[in-house]
Amino acid sequence: MLKAGRSVLCSALTLAFATTLALTATPAAAQQKKKLAFIVNASSDFWKLAEAGVKKAQAELPKYELQFRYPAQGTAALQNALMDDLVAAGTSAIMISSVDPKTSVDAFNRIAKQVPLFTTDSDAPTSNRIAYLGSSNTLAGEQAGEVAIKALPKGAKCMGFVGFLGADNAKERIAGFRKAVAGKGIELVDVRGDDVDFAKARSNVDDVLAAKPEINCMVGFYSYNPPKIYEALKAANKVGKITVIAFDEDPITLGAVKDGSFAGTVVQQPYEWGYQGMKLMAAYLEGDKSKIPADKLIIVPTKVIDKSNVDAFSANLKATLGK
Structure with a gap:
């Protein structure tokens, strides 16, 4: 009986030690x-x-x-x-x-x-x-400029909208756009920043529609800017009357590209x-x-999406997101 008792005790101690080890090993493995x-x-x-x-x-x-x-x-x-x-x-x-x-x-x-x-x-x-x-934001800006040139052969006065005016991606896109349209009769008159305040992004467009009737082209440089442009144009009954060049792949943006309300959008990856x-x-x-690389820049290409390829792009996007 004594030997059996010792055996039971040893088994209990062994089990307790193993349990303690298991409990302490899990956090250690996680660390x-x-x-x-x-x-x-x-x-x-x-x-x-x-x-x-x-x-x-x-x-x-x-x-x-x-x-x-x-x-x-x-x-x-x-x-x-x-x-x-x-x-x-x-x-x-x-x-x-x-x-x-x-x-x-x-x-x-x-x-x-x-x-x-x-x-x-x-x-x-x-x-x-x-x-x-x-992305190379400069090249993306140039691609947006090329969309504008194709859509506006007679020239235009454009207004830009963006989140952070001081961010390098914004400055580079704007500079790339201006470089591409230089000498083409297309002028980027100004760019309004909103600091990623969606209400301000919308009001910026409303203000331009009210105060600057000469503007016949708008460029949304951040992903949410084109949808806010679309909202404002729809409210003012001006969808299709002002040429819009977009960035990124918001569903509203892609829908507007598909139905011809937007000239095109430059998408990243x-x-x-x-x-x-x-x-x-x-x-x-x-x-x-x-x-x-030696220059410390790993560039992932951007692409122009227009009416000709928007359906294929949208299908691939849904597959990527698992929708």
Whole structure:
């Protein structure tokens, strides 16, 4: 009986030890996963594609924990605070679309001293980021200008609308557009910023319609600007009377391209930013720096969508998002 009692006791102790080991091993295993973060510049449906790309990358990177983060508001201060929080929580590398690169250089450099920092969508080239992965916004602006030239052979006076006037992606798109239309009789009279305030984005268009009847062309440089342009034109009964050149693939934008209300839209590949961005950071952390080019720019091409290819593009988009 004594021997049996000792056997039962030993079995109980062994079970207790195994249970304790199992309980302590799970958090330890979780801690071994390096965390990678993708930070966007504001809450917008545009980023759903990038989020889908990150999700695909997660399935291929089981040793990593991938995070997709929106700042509480689209401000540089909140973006920078979010990066600080992520680093403090043990994040190993960060990719970010900068709201305001010029005022964020010091903050970016502080983060870059602690973890590898990459940019996407809107670059911060004067910071110590490792590389930029995203569109050439200058070339995208030029493509938008080419759409305008084709749609407006007799020239036009255009008004532009954008979120952050100070962001590099906005400035480069605007500069590219102006370069393309130079000497073609098309003038980009001005660009109105809205700081990703959707109500202001709409009111900016309403104000132009009321105060500047000479404007016969509008350019929406951020993804939500073309839908707000469409809303305002519809309310003013001017859909089809003002030529619109768009950016990105909002459903309203694609619908307007399909029915001829918009001349065309320049689309990016945010899905690839999310997917390739996570794979790039994981490779970098594992010591593979071969994917970083000498100029530190990894350009994902943009494409013009017009009436001729909008159906095929829309079908592919739905398949990518699993709709």
